[in-house]
Amino acid sequence: MKCESCNEREATIHISKGNGFEKTEKFLCEQCANASFENDFSYPDDTFNIQKLLKSLSEHPSLQQTKRRPKQCGTCGSTINTIVQMGKFGCPDCYATFGSQAADIISRVQAHQSEHVGKMPVKSRAHLKTRKKLEQLRGRLEKLVETQEFEEAAIVRDEIKALEEAGDNDGI
Amino acid sequence: MMEYSHISPWMQDVEELPVEMSTRVRLARNVSHLPFPYMMKDNDGLEPVLRKLETALDGYRRVEMDDLQFEDKALLVEKHLVSPLFTKRGLLSYISEDESVSIMVNEEDHLRIQTMGVGLPMIDLYRKADAIDDMLESEVDYAFDEKYGYLTACPTNVGTGLRASVMLHLPALTFGSRIQTLAANLSRFGFTLRGIYGEGSVPLGHIYQLSNQLTLGQTEEEIINNLDELKERIVEEEMEMRSWLESEHLLEVKDSVYRSYGLLKHAYRMPLKEAAKCLSDLKLGTDLKLIEHEDFQFQKWIQLIQPAFIKMRLNEKDKEITSLEHAVEEERAALMRQLLGGE
Ligand SMILES: [Zn+2]
Numbered sequence: 001m002k003c004e005s006c007n008e009r010e011a012t013i014h015i016s017k018g019n020g021f022e023k024t025e026k027f028l029c030e031q032c033a034n035a036s037f038e039n040d041f042s043y044p045d046d047t048f049n050i051q052k053l054l055k056s057l058s059e060h061p062s063l064q065q066t067k068r069r070p071k072q073c074g075t076c077g078s079t080i081n082t083i084v085q086m087g088k089f090g091c092p093d094c095y096a097t098f099g100s101q102a103a104d105i106i107s108r109v110q111a112h113q114s115e116h117v118g119k120m121p122v123k124s125r126a127h128l129k130t131r132k133k134l135e136q137l138r139g140r141l142e143k144l145v146e147t148q149e150f151e152e153a154a155i156v157r158d159e160i161k162a163l164e165e166a167g168d169n170d171g172i
Numbered sequence: 173m174m175e176y177s178h179i180s181p182w183m184q185d186v187e188e189l190p191v192e193m194s195t196r197v198r199l200a201r202n203v204s205h206l207p208f209p210y211m212m213k214d215n216d217g218l219e220p221v222l223r224k225l226e227t228a229l230d231g232y233r234r235v236e237m238d239d240l241q242f243e244d245k246a247l248l249v250e251k252h253l254v255s256p257l258f259t260k261r262g263l264l265s266y267i268s269e270d271e272s273v274s275i276m277v278n279e280e281d282h283l284r285i286q287t288m289g290v291g292l293p294m295i296d297l298y299r300k301a302d303a304i305d306d307m308l309e310s311e312v313d314y315a316f317d318e319k320y321g322y323l324t325a326c327p328t329n330v331g332t333g334l335r336a337s338v339m340l341h342l343p344a345l346t347f348g349s350r351i352q353t354l355a356a357n358l359s360r361f362g363f364t365l366r367g368i369y370g371e372g373s374v375p376l377g378h379i380y381q382l383s384n385q386l387t388l389g390q391t392e393e394e395i396i397n398n399l400d401e402l403k404e405r406i407v408e409e410e411m412e413m414r415s416w417l418e419s420e421h422l423l424e425v426k427d428s429v430y431r432s433y434g435l436l437k438h439a440y441r442m443p444l445k446e447a448a449k450c451l452s453d454l455k456l457g458t459d460l461k462l463i464e465h466e467d468f469q470f471q472k473w474i475q476l477i478q479p480a481f482i483k484m485r486l487n488e489k490d491k492e493i494t495s496l497e498h499a500v501e502e503e504r505a506a507l508m509r510q511l512l513g514g515e
């Protein structure tokens with residue numbers, strides 16, 4: 001039996017075709033089967049066509065100005081144009097590299113949500129705690145200086161210094 | 173890869189409910205400062221991560237995509253252990269012994285942790301994925317941002333990286349065409365309801381998948397709870413529609429259930445679409461107590477009739493095949509006759 005797609009090679013593979021209600025089964029050679037495989041099974045993930053959505057963004061004025069010398073991500077080499085084209089960021093650092101544009105994209109695909117409120121890795125939890133503590137201490141230091149309680153202020157300053165140094169070691 | 177040619181252990185011998193089928197949870201995770209899989213020139217950057225996974229995931233079976241034949245890959249896809257995209261571009265997957273956990277390396281994201289189950293509260297499945305995530309997190313430096321959460325290749329996954337889904341058998345809602353309105357309403361709330369096999373207007377076996385579309389701005393628990401609530405509402409609607417069918421159209425329902433039963437029990441050639449439709453009717457008939465068959469398990473049988481499963485049975489028989497199309501349809505019919513004790 002010949003491959004139904006190319007009609008040349010022998011069909012060795014039998015698969016169910018994606019939109020398969022007119023014809024749910026196909027007989028293909030390996031090459032053709034591989035080429036069509038992605039469409040052959042529907043998969044629940046990534047259900048809506050982000051490419052289309054992002055294409056409309058490429059006409060966005062903020063993207064036009066990048067035409068002269070497009071900003072590139074230092075880690076992966078992506079530009080905002082390649083990101084919009086692919087509908088995907090190139091690496092985790094792209095999120096920071098393309099700050100406001102990334103925010104715009106995220107807001108659009110996430111129904112205007114912009115803040116993660118769920119799970120955090122343990123490391124980040126510790127980091128966040130340190131940062132909150134630092135903010136708190138800095139506030140206190142300011143007040144102490146205002147009220148001229150220098151002795152107490154010196155202690156707080158040392159605490160801040162210690163926390164900052166520990167943070168540096170953690171790469172914070 | 174014969175070991176995957178059987179129904180997954182977690183799916184064996186489950187108590188089947190009307191409407192609700194299996195549930196799946198997946199978490200998307202990435203390694204910090206490393207290009208996402210589609211941008212990676214080689215896998216060198218992943219090497220240290222892979223070494224750590226190897227020890228952390230002791231007891232899991234390591235399945236490399238390069239080692240597999242096309243049909244083995246199709247089998248894994250039919251069992252939902254990996255995605256179609258993954259079979260083309262993925263690197264390897266770690267699969268737990270009962271096949272309820274699969275960790276894909278280099279799907280769209282560096283790591284995709286997936287747990288599956290049936291008859292369990294969805295939150296339990298999340299907890300299971302969460303625990304694996306905790307374990308991996310202690311080994312791998314995740315890409316995480318305080319504002320955006322877990323960073324993913326596609327912005328549709330950013331935040332929790334969580335996609336939870338449940339499969340639902342909705343023959344009555346399909347019959348009454350309520351499903352389109354329902355799907356449209358759900359999408360406004362950030363949820364998707366769609367056919368799981370194929371995208372035609374009537375999905376194979378009347379099986380749909382309900383999943384969350386948004387991953388940012390809600391906690392994992394909130395996403396799961398909302399999905400759970402919606403699921404309950406859809407199940408209720410389906411049951412109401414079934415009661416209506418029973419009271420207003422009993423004869424028609426009975427007729428189609430027994431026709432399908434007859435076909436499954438006695439046909440000698442069965443295309444996939446027909447087999448799935450007949451099994452769906454049989455399940456509806458079973459739920460409505462119009463028919464009884466001791467060994468009937470809808471989810472299991474729907475999987476057994478899929479092409480890669482049938483092809484695997486054909487291979488085992490090692491008989492001469494002139495037309496693959498006919499051979500597959502004949503084998504599918506033979507399987508159904510055997511399962512239902514027909515001639
Ligand atoms: Zn071909």
Ligand SMILES: [Zn+2]
Nearest residue numbers: 073076091094
């Ligand atoms: Zn980048």
